[in-house]
Amino acid sequence: MNIQQSNIANLPTKYGKFRIKAYKDNNQEHLAIMSLDFEQIEVPYVRIHSECLTGDTLGSLKCDCQNQLELALKFISKEGGLIIYHRQEGRNIGLLNKVNAYALQDQGRNTIEANLELGFKEDERDYKVIKYIFDDLKINKLKLITNNPKKIDYVKSLNVELIERIPSITKVNKYNKYYLNTKKDKMGHLL
Numbered sequence: 001m002n003i004q005q006s007n008i009a010n011l012p013t014k015y016g017k018f019r020i021k022a023y024k025d026n027n028q029e030h031l032a033i034m035s036l037d038f039e040q041i042e043v044p045y046v047r048i049h050s051e052c053l054t055g056d057t058l059g060s061l062k063c064d065c066q067n068q069l070e071l072a073l074k075f076i077s078k079e080g081g082l083i084i085y086h087r088q089e090g091r092n093i094g095l096l097n098k099v100n101a102y103a104l105q106d107q108g109r110n111t112i113e114a115n116l117e118l119g120f121k122e123d124e125r126d127y128k129v130i131k132y133i134f135d136d137l138k139i140n141k142l143k144l145i146t147n148n149p150k151k152i153d154y155v156k157s158l159n160v161e162l163i164e165r166i167p168s169i170t171k172v173n174k175y176n177k178y179y180l181n182t183k184k185d186k187m188g189h190l191l
């Protein structure tokens with residue numbers, strides 16, 4: 001893997017103070033967002049957050065991403081750990097295709113059917129860069145914040161000790177209810 005890394009910089013936010021480090025993997029740039037005490041913690045909390053511009057930045061109510069991100073930032077600044085902001089937008093089909101998938105969902109398809117209709121798998125994410133970041137930041141034990149069984153399986157396949165899985169549960173609304181049900185019933189999310 002040919003990955004470029006940045007230096008570590010401070011990032012004060014409204015959720016708390018962090019230090020950040022960027023990684024460039026071909027044309028995807030990811031971010032490690034660390035609590036200030038990250039190096040001193042034996043078992044950090046870790047969230048691998050998949051990029052969702054419409055949710056994270058615009059506050060879309062169609063998904064739970066912004067709430068999950070805010071929850072993780074607050075929690076990790078207090079309890080200590082790391083968020084990897086994994087820039088594989090739209091389960092790695094990219095923003096343009098995700099908007100096309102949303103247009104199909106406007107016509108009644110669910111999130112999986114829309115991806116398939118566009119010629120993609122239901123989930124195109126890969127987590128190779130995560131291993132690189134874990135090695136770089138010397139993570140060998142962690143508590144993983146996720147509801148996604150694929151992320152749990154991936155972390156278990158690495159040479160690290162998964163001590164605990166922490167759920168990331170946020171409020172349901174009338175716009176994300178169907179999406180969350182599809183994730184639960186058809187994608188096996190622990191919701």
Ligand SMILES: Nc1nc2c(ncn2[C@@H]2O[C@H](COP(=O)(O)OP(=O)(O)OP(=O)(O)O)[C@@H](O)[C@H]2O)c(=O)[nH]1
Pocket residue numbers: 048049050051052053063064065068088089090091092093098101102111115145146147148151168183
């Ligand atoms: N293709 C596609 N991607 C979506 C859609 N809704 C959200 N996403 C993307 O899905 C990713 C988030 O996945 P989720 O299933 O919400 O959560 P997760 O990251 O798998 O699991 P958690 O760790 O529990 O949050 C982000 O990359 C979003 O951009 C959609 O309808 N279609």
Ligand SMILES: [Zn+2]
Pocket residue numbers: 052054055056063064065066
């Ligand atoms: Zn989202």
